[in-house]
Amino acid sequence: MNARLSDTHPVQSTITDLSTGTFVLESMVYYIGGLIDEELYLLNDVENAIIQRYANKVLRQAITTVSDVAGAESHRSTRLPSKTKFQALWQPKRNSPMRR
Numbered sequence: 001m002n003a004r005l006s007d008t009h010p011v012q013s014t015i016t017d018l019s020t021g022t023f024v025l026e027s028m029v030y031y032i033g034g035l036i037d038e039e040l041y042l043l044n045d046v047e048n049a050i051i052q053r054y055a056n057k058v059l060r061q062a063i064t065t066v067s068d069v070a071g072a073e074s075h076r077s078t079r080l081p082s083k084t085k086f087q088a089l090w091q092p093k094r095n096s097p098m099r100r
Contacts, residue, residue, distance in 0.1 A: 011069055018065045021058040028054065 005011055028051050035041035 005069065014065050014068065018058075018061055021054075021061055025051070025054055025058050 006015075032041065032044075032047055032051065041047075
């Protein structure tokens, strides 16, 4: 029986943990932003350190989650265009104002 990857419990719990961590980080940033807007934010050393550590944790968790769910070999499925094709796409035309 073929099952979608999103229907498996380990993937669901991993994505849920990542989403919860991202929501908590977003709430922390909005709270501190509100304090700064109201000029009630006097000392920011401790709060900045806590947010930085939590942001590092969530970012590490996001990278781990993506590599666990998508797999380590998934980067080979999409390839960037070769350098010559890229240059041909973005090279300005001869009479273009961008060349002057």
